[in-house]
Amino acid sequence: MSTLLEVKNLKKHFPINNGGLLKKQNGAVKAVDGISFQVKQGETLGLVGESGCGKSTAGRAILKLLEPTEGEIRFKGEDITGYRGEKLRKLRRDMQLIFQDPYASLNPRKTIEQIITEPMKIFNLPKQQRKKKLDRLLDVVGLSSYHKQRYPHEFSGGQRQRIGIARSLALDPDLVICDEPVSALDVSIQAQVINLMEDLQQEFNLTYIFIAHDLSVVHHISDRVAVMYLGQIVEIGEVEELYSHPKHPYTQALLSAIPEADPELSRERILIKGDLPSPSDPPLGCKFHTRCPYAEEICRTSNPLLKQVSSGGQQAACHFVKEVALEH
Amino acid sequence: MKEETPILEVKQLHTHFFTKAGVVKAVDGVHFDIKPGETLGIVGESGSGKSITAMSIMRLIPSPPGKIVDGQVLFKGENLLNKSEKQMRKIRGKEISMIFQDPMTSLNPVFTIEKQMVETILVHENLNKQQARNRAVELLELVGIPEARGRLKNYPHEFSGGMRQRVMIAMALACNPEVLIADEPTTALDVTIQAQILELLAKLQKELGMAIIMITHDLGVVSEVCDRVMVMYAGKPVEYTDKKSLFKQPKHPYTLGLMNSIPKISAKKEKLEAIEGLPPDLRALPGGCSFAPRCSQATEICLTTDPVLIEHGNNHHVRCLLYEEETEKVVSE
Ligand SMILES: Nc1ncnc2c1ncn2[C@@H]1O[C@H](COP(=O)(O)OP(=O)(O)O)[C@@H](O)[C@H]1O
Ligand SMILES: Nc1ncnc2c1ncn2[C@@H]1O[C@H](COP(=O)(O)OP(=O)(O)O)[C@@H](O)[C@H]1O
Ligand code: SF4
Ligand SMILES: [Mg+2]
Numbered sequence A: 001m002s003t004l005l006e007v008k009n010l011k012k013h014f015p016i017n018n019g020g021l022l023k024k025q026n027g028a029v030k031a032v033d034g035i036s037f038q039v040k041q042g043e044t045l046g047l048v049g050e051s052g053c054g055k056s057t058a059g060r061a062i063l064k065l066l067e068p069t070e071g072e073i074r075f076k077g078e079d080i081t082g083y084r085g086e087k088l089r090k091l092r093r094d095m096q097l098i099f100q101d102p103y104a105s106l107n108p109r110k111t112i113e114q115i116i117t118e119p120m121k122i123f124n125l126p127k128q129q130r131k132k133k134l135d136r137l138l139d140v141v142g143l144s145s146y147h148k149q150r151y152p153h154e155f156s157g158g159q160r161q162r163i164g165i166a167r168s169l170a171l172d173p174d175l176v177i178c179d180e181p182v183s184a185l186d187v188s189i190q191a192q193v194i195n196l197m198e199d200l201q202q203e204f205n206l207t208y209i210f211i212a213h214d215l216s217v218v219h220h221i222s223d224r225v226a227v228m229y230l231g232q233i234v235e236i237g238e239v240e241e242l243y244s245h246p247k248h249p250y251t252q253a254l255l256s257a258i259p260e261a262d263p264e265l266s267r268e269r270i271l272i273k274g275d276l277p278s279p280s281d282p283p284l285g286c287k288f289h290t291r292c293p294y295a296e297e298i299c300r301t302s303n304p305l306l307k308q309v310s311s312g313g314q315q316a317a318c319h320f321v322k323e324v325a326l327e328h
Numbered sequence B: 001m002k003e004e005t006p007i008l009e010v011k012q013l014h015t016h017f018f019t020k021a022g023v024v025k026a027v028d029g030v031h032f033d034i035k036p037g038e039t040l041g042i043v044g045e046s047g048s049g050k051s052i053t054a055m056s057i058m059r060l061i062p063s064p065p066g067k068i069v070d071g072q073v074l075f076k077g078e079n080l081l082n083k084s085e086k087q088m089r090k091i092r093g094k095e096i097s098m099i100f101q102d103p104m105t106s107l108n109p110v111f112t113i114e115k116q117m118v119e120t121i122l123v124h125e126n127l128n129k130q131q132a133r134n135r136a137v138e139l140l141e142l143v144g145i146p147e148a149r150g151r152l153k154n155y156p157h158e159f160s161g162g163m164r165q166r167v168m169i170a171m172a173l174a175c176n177p178e179v180l181i182a183d184e185p186t187t188a189l190d191v192t193i194q195a196q197i198l199e200l201l202a203k204l205q206k207e208l209g210m211a212i213i214m215i216t217h218d219l220g221v222v223s224e225v226c227d228r229v230m231v232m233y234a235g236k237p238v239e240y241t242d243k244k245s246l247f248k249q250p251k252h253p254y255t256l257g258l259m260n261s262i263p264k265i266s267a268k269k270e271k272l273e274a275i276e277g278l279p280p281d282l283r284a285l286p287g288g289c290s291f292a293p294r295c296s297q298a299t300e301i302c303l304t305t306d307p308v309l310i311e312h313g314n315n316h317h318v319r320c321l322l323y324e325e326e327t328e329k330v331v332s333e
């Protein structure tokens, strides 16, 4: 499989202004602070971590909805980091975003037909083709033809998510960044939408970055998973390996905290203390050291880099995880 | 669970909303009891009537349009539905307390934690201000707020999400309630913080012996903390039993559907088995079983006959026609 997307040392810092007349910058929120990873054509990369760890910001920076502060984004081999104007517009056909709350992103005054065909209009698809595509999209996401003339408020949460998905597929994208697409849905509806997304991936050969805080959902849908903490990736690897042998203490704690719907299952819970530190004033050294059960002196001074921790390619950033040579 | 008299019994509770667009049967035949020190889970999807059940127990249903049209809520044998508002005010917060998903529902943003806690304590307990303040510190320490005394002067927004949840729990426990109703207390929290809060509630329950009604949409949380469970669908209890039986032998097709539709890390499936369709409009429930239009096991009769809650097997209650012929003990209609 070829690499579709490559992200190198991506940073997105939001300046904090003190509000004064001179708008002097008072530091920055380091929402994304140097992340690197690759996504292969046709795979699903899960992006997990607690709220505020920078998942959405990373997604938006990759789509260039936010201007990256630093780093490089390569899409289909091309460096798109500096894309503007017409080039950026063309790129938007190939990369799409699905939001958590489709309602907020669907114009309440437009009909479903207008909403789904809008991107096609922007890219000057002929009317006949738009109509055909609309019918096909409605069909694949499980909506009916009579829904076309209805408005977003007439639909349930799950149906609205289907509309958002249909719109995101209107221009045959290669990469879809899904930002908590099922988090707001009830479990029975969530399963419907997850199944739909899996079917669509097959049918349209889509590549997903699937952002979620629900680790069970991410486990189900992902091929590989990246775990973020305070703007950095602390562990990344193939899904089964990462879930069954988490190497980073944060991943271990995160996984052990999931309540599983099976009372017979007994696990040891690693409770981590305290709250997430502020991303505008992150701890020095390893950013996790303030909550880490294993932290020692070195963790307070030196920030561990991602290193190979399994022969299968799993990587983790912790001083106390052994480095392992990659198998070829 | 040892045989003990229930502290709270909810019998055949029906709470409806009389709106211009029709009657919303938000709670329609809810029936359960809970013993001291026990945790009962109420699980169901949004709109299934979980919060309205809780609000009915607390007698906090906005009226109009809401009305408890039938049933009993027996607290230590006395029917709360016959109490005056004045009597209820003595019970709320003292005997039965409630915590919410959003702590700001019960915390006032413009007052310090000290003011709010001391006031609550003074309403119910015979203490002077200094004693009340000490009690507040004790409570904050109990729920794991570091440097509790120093934080009394803080406003709610000065606490993080998880810490605010702890403050709300401290407030709810101020008067040692015998029943704590927790309405999705961890739904808005990250898993690591959720784990901390669930652990805290379990610890407090052990120390203080209160009964907890845990309202959640998460079967994982149920599995983790509950002794017994009531599953709700469209305002009605569809299954009610102990946790072990629920997970080992789920009887109601809806319960089964829920369990099959969640991804499980310990048992990965190729494909999730989703429940097709949508929950019904509570103003226009289908005739027959409310779940029939989505039920994979429904037969002709399910579309016309509304099942009742029956006991099928030892203390295992289910509301489904598949089980009705075999038994005749009707529990709730
Ligand atoms: N436009 C913005 N301006 C300032 N700070 C922001 C902005 N967007 C996000 N942040 C901050 O960046 C951090 C990461 O946010 P986000 O990417 O939304 O996290 P996640 O999606 O993982 O919950 C948070 O601390 C958030 O408050
Ligand atoms: N004030 C109200 N007026 C009309 N309907 C209401 C009112 N409050 C709640 N309901 C309806 O009652 C049903 C049950 O609500 P609720 O108990 O809040 O569900 P949940 O299980 O999500 O907690 C919902 O369909 C809701 O729309
Ligand atoms: S580097 Fe240190 S603080 Fe960071 S995760 Fe590893 S042990 Fe914990
Ligand atoms: Mg986000």
Ligand SMILES: [Mg+2]
Binding pocket: B050, B051, B052, B183
């Ligand atoms: Mg509710």
